[in-house]
Amino acid sequence: MGGLTTDPEEARRSPIRPDGQQETYVVLSDEERAQGFVRPVRRSYVHEVCGTVTTMGIAIAETYARDPSFYGATFCVACRGHFPVGPQGQFTWSGTTEKVGS
Numbered sequence: 001m002g003g004l005t006t007d008p009e010e011a012r013r014s015p016i017r018p019d020g021q022q023e024t025y026v027v028l029s030d031e032e033r034a035q036g037f038v039r040p041v042r043r044s045y046v047h048e049v050c051g052t053v054t055t056m057g058i059a060i061a062e063t064y065a066r067d068p069s070f071y072g073a074t075f076c077v078a079c080r081g082h083f084p085v086g087p088q089g090q091f092t093w094s095g096t097t098e099k100v101g102s
């Protein structure tokens with residue numbers, strides 16, 4: 001993983017690395033994540049389009065667990081790009097039928 005920030009603007013301006021990932025991703029602050037999770041902390045998801053599993057860093061996984069609709073898109077290591085999450089999105093938590101971001 002690259003860098004993390006709690007500033008959404010900084011993440012939006014982040015350059016894209018040669019592997020397709022952003023240089024910097026936004027996460028909820030430690031204080032906000034310490035308020036408690038509304039979903040299990042899951043580290044891996046499946047891209048339904050290609051079937052590949054991608055594993056996240058813990059801060060991003062905890063941000064999803066604290067606020068499941070925080071992100072609009074996420075990264076696939078095989079496709080090397082960001083694609084939509086949510087009820088109509090392209091990702092499922094690994095080992096489940098639950099959509100990422102819903």
Ligand SMILES: [Zn+2]
Binds near residue numbers: 047049079
């Ligand atoms: Zn993919």
